Amino acid sequence: MNKIPNRQAICEVLMEKAKDDKDIVVLCSDSRGSASLTPFAEAFPEQFVEVGIAEQDLVGISAGLAKCGKKPFAASPACFLSTRSYEQAKVDCAYSNTNVTLIGISGGISYGALGMSHHSAQDIAAMTAIPNMRVYIPSDRFQTKYLIEALLKDEKPSYVRVGRNAVEDVYTEENCPFEMDKATVLTEGTDVAIIACGEMVKPAYDAAKNLKEQGISATVVDMYCLKPLDKEAIINAAKNVKAVVTVEEHAPFGGLGAMVSQVVSAECPKKVINMALPDAPVITGTSKEVFNHYGLNAEGIVKTVKENL
Template identity: 45%
Template sequence: MSAPVAANSKLFDCRDAYVATLESLAAEDNRIVAVVNDSVGSSKLGGFRTKFPERLINVGIAEQNMVGVGAGLANGGKVAFVAGAACFLTARSLEQVKADVAYSNTNVKLCGISSGVAYGELGPTHHSIEDVAWLRTMGDITVIVPADPWETEQAIRAAAAHEGPMFIRISRMGVPALDRPEGATFTIGKAETLHAGDDAAIIASGTMVCRAVEAAQALAAQGIAARVINMSSISPLDEAAILSAAATGAIVTVEEGCVRGGLGGAVAEVVATHAPCRIKILGFPGFLPTGSAEFLMEHFGLTADNIAASVRELLGR
């Protein structure tokens, strides 16, 4: 793609794309069921419950049971979409995810709702910044972090068609719809180049992709051609795209997650093993204070300005 990809100014809650797609799929496939942890409202599954009351199972505030119930339904031939706040779905039920889903290779689709720092004002217990790092190490769980509503829809459709465990990280924080060429497709394990450039590469996921595009556009105005790669598929990982990015000599990764073990860690593993180059990992350093999502993003440098500054720093400009 030779020209920058701009994002529309309107912001979207990716939960809306998630539930609309799930309802559409459920109307076509009666194997699809939803399992929730007393989070019908925050998971936006009220419409699903109205349309398919017998196919929504609310286990209450019992995340370990929720994952186990989802695994049991999958073993009974259902396609189980297990939804809950990402912080609780992963941290509280990590053993069940490991044993009942990953080790058992069950056809469960874990939907981490309101991921990252979307619940910022509720404090550190509600931040979900370690989820990608935890789950990408577990067996063959496919880990997807969509960047916008279109990609969220495509990821849910891919999840329904995929046989095996998946984790889809679904943001509630408003993001723009990215402009894509007609005929764009989503493929598990494949990255998406949204801005061409050979001076450096920015590899981003989720809510950070639109900010990476904005940073690349600002850098272009300064004579720096930065490639932007949307690495929504964290596991499996598009190593070819990473190696191509490493050929520029400088990579900045940016994610709404911890700097240890997530997208940045995955990219660094590939680079260190196969194609060493300068790399900077942007994200959160660890436990975070209480504050709005925007405050936390600004405070920890997850902004277009800081992404651009990090590229210039690596290039010595």
């Protein structure tokens, strides 16, 4: 079982690249520990900025550093980064087209028992609504590594959401197909297409294996890039199946399900079922307990598929 969370994978990439690239700057809002960025702060103190609990300043300062030629990575809990500093993300980063990577840590319902104030079930909808802002939710540590390496090579604003806990590997070090802004097709089938993002990709993949044993053929798509959305991958997955199921750690409005529904209805009309968190404060519990309660697991995906075919 993997014990390396995606946030740690981000730190490892940044530390490796910062040895030779002094323009890389990491900023935190009193969150270096929860972001797994303490090793970076200790190894590269001159390339680290502690802003304190001031998310708006975090984003504004990052944008200023980017305009000075730096490559800032601003880390803060996703629940605060996508709400408290929304205007700064919109204006200072996206509208001003600054080279800022916003890292929303402990995304989704990672904070578990801390409740709705600490959950970020709205960030896909909020961030994808900002013109010129890209949005990514990698599914495991290997994909996270490739994503951060790719973001270091461009100069566009982006928002990256990662969870708090280590997640099961979807890929391996030797086999992690990655193309920037292109979804990854994990399996191809003819009965149902399951399109998932973030921590929901592994349950979707496991569900497909279970369904195969029951004679149901499933395509599984890892849609780590929510914006720009890989419409071609959606169309290719949907056009030859009977139904499409989307799975996301997000509210039912404005997220992956809504975006997939728009594409499918316009290009190849099929039934689309959106599996998501409810439009309500979620129950108290660990991430796994919450996912199990709402059927956002392999068993729940299998049940939903069978009910809708």
